[in-house]
Amino acid sequence: MNLPFLFFVETYYGGKLKMKKSTWIAIIGVAVVLVTSIVLALPKDEKKDILIGMSGGYKPYTFMNDAGELTGFDVDVWKEIGNRLDREVTFETSDFSGLFGKLDAGQLTSIANQITVTSEREEKYIFSVPYVYYGAQLVVKSDNTEITSLETLKGKRVGVSLGSNYEAMIKGFDKDNEIEVITYESYQGSLQDVSIGRIDAVLNDRLAGLTAIEESGLDIKFGGEPVEALYNAFPFAKTEENNELLIEVNKALEEMHKDGILETISLKWFPVNITSK
Amino acid sequence: MVNFELDAFIKALPVIGRALPITVSVAMVSMILGVVIGTLITLMRRSNIKWIKSILELYVSFFRGTPLMVQMFIFFFGLPQLIPVLAKVNAYYASIIVMSINASAYASEVIRSSLNAVDKGQYEAALSVGMSKYQVMVRIILPQGFRIAIPPLGNTFISLIQGTAITFMLGLQDIMGVSKMSAAASYRFFETYLAVGLIYWMLTSLASWLNSYLEKQLSYGLEA
Numbered sequence: 001m002n003l004p005f006l007f008f009v010e011t012y013y014g015g016k017l018k019m020k021k022s023t024w025i026a027i028i029g030v031a032v033v034l035v036t037s038i039v040l041a042l043p044k045d046e047k048k049d050i051l052i053g054m055s056g057g058y059k060p061y062t063f064m065n066d067a068g069e070l071t072g073f074d075v076d077v078w079k080e081i082g083n084r085l086d087r088e089v090t091f092e093t094s095d096f097s098g099l100f101g102k103l104d105a106g107q108l109t110s111i112a113n114q115i116t117v118t119s120e121r122e123e124k125y126i127f128s129v130p131y132v133y134y135g136a137q138l139v140v141k142s143d144n145t146e147i148t149s150l151e152t153l154k155g156k157r158v159g160v161s162l163g164s165n166y167e168a169m170i171k172g173f174d175k176d177n178e179i180e181v182i183t184y185e186s187y188q189g190s191l192q193d194v195s196i197g198r199i200d201a202v203l204n205d206r207l208a209g210l211t212a213i214e215e216s217g218l219d220i221k222f223g224g225e226p227v228e229a230l231y232n233a234f235p236f237a238k239t240e241e242n243n244e245l246l247i248e249v250n251k252a253l254e255e256m257h258k259d260g261i262l263e264t265i266s267l268k269w270f271p272v273n274i275t276s277k
Numbered sequence: 278m279v280n281f282e283l284d285a286f287i288k289a290l291p292v293i294g295r296a297l298p299i300t301v302s303v304a305m306v307s308m309i310l311g312v313v314i315g316t317l318i319t320l321m322r323r324s325n326i327k328w329i330k331s332i333l334e335l336y337v338s339f340f341r342g343t344p345l346m347v348q349m350f351i352f353f354f355g356l357p358q359l360i361p362v363l364a365k366v367n368a369y370y371a372s373i374i375v376m377s378i379n380a381s382a383y384a385s386e387v388i389r390s391s392l393n394a395v396d397k398g399q400y401e402a403a404l405s406v407g408m409s410k411y412q413v414m415v416r417i418i419l420p421q422g423f424r425i426a427i428p429p430l431g432n433t434f435i436s437l438i439q440g441t442a443i444t445f446m447l448g449l450q451d452i453m454g455v456s457k458m459s460a461a462a463s464y465r466f467f468e469t470y471l472a473v474g475l476i477y478w479m480l481t482s483l484a485s486w487l488n489s490y491l492e493k494q495l496s497y498g499l500e501a
Contacts (some may be wrong), residue, residue, distance in 0.1 A: 026490060034305050041369065053448070057461030064458045067324060079478035093458060094368075094448030101354030102448060106364040149482040188461050
């Protein structure tokens, strides 16, 4: 009984270690809550083969359905890749800001979150063959007729998602710094802000915009035509092991392009095929 | 067109509730480890060895002086690039480790000031009746110091509970992480965040209640 705390109890309860019944109940209660939550929370030790990271908050690419299961376009694509490689694919969700950190730390095999291939990213990661071709799109409030292109953004406030390539796109166009760029942690947050007029436009993926306009009920619409052609792929850390895996993944993806399964998955989530140019 | 859907709010509660064990266990384990480590640090800081003192002061200063988010990034994403073994630590343990370290820095400061608040005369009196320095600390100073430390430690615990909200960054499916995903899927931001806010409030209220209960128990016999 050398714990300082117990000595303390001893001091104030007169010589012997005596505690009120209610104190015992409280201590036992706290212990029970603690032990139960640890047991429930402890990570299950599963054998993990391919670990794919995603935000779980980018509808309809990766999101939780009503049953609380992770689903979406990117999930389906990787399930199919896993089938073809005959390897088990496990999905892990994490805040977008942490995804690349986890990839760098070797905790993820790759990221499936509509990652656009850029030259900066290619310096650090090796990319699979593209699985999505798309265009960037401006989204504005329904009553806005002014904003139709990057040119018309001058003097306006435009929202982009953290870690996305849209900020670089605007900066590349806007050499004189006439456009105010506001970075958001989540795409939905930026749409919310454009609908209440806090910002003038959002630059993001055209298809995610289409889904959001249809489903969110927010007061928004497309502003003009798509801005620039881009393509998305899966980034891998540059290691020997990944080089070998990537050959297999690329082979699977190319087959999936050819036999039309990618188109099928695409049409399941979108009204159009996003997996071809 | 702000509309509040009570239905979405009610639906969000059980979804978020399933993640409660994660949030509760991370906060509680971190708090317990934090107080234990913090107490040891405080006692070591009272030693006369200069370099131990300066190292520990640096430790407390750094972990109290930088955001928890930065510490998580450094520990979880930065260090594994230097020490590859650390990449095997999963998000659950990493969160507990970082939050325990963070809490220990705060707890150390709280306990230090609480021990200082115990009247010096008690120390001298205890020595004069023949107790060793160790006995004085364990039997006289620490018990009284802990009673004084309880209310501010409760504050630390409440901050810690709220601090768990950023662990989704590491991929931990805590109540905030689940809320973020659920809100993004349903587009019901207001309802979902209100639900998770109320759950945090409930947790911190429970913590406060526990705190005042402890405070009352430990003040037994001291009321004027």
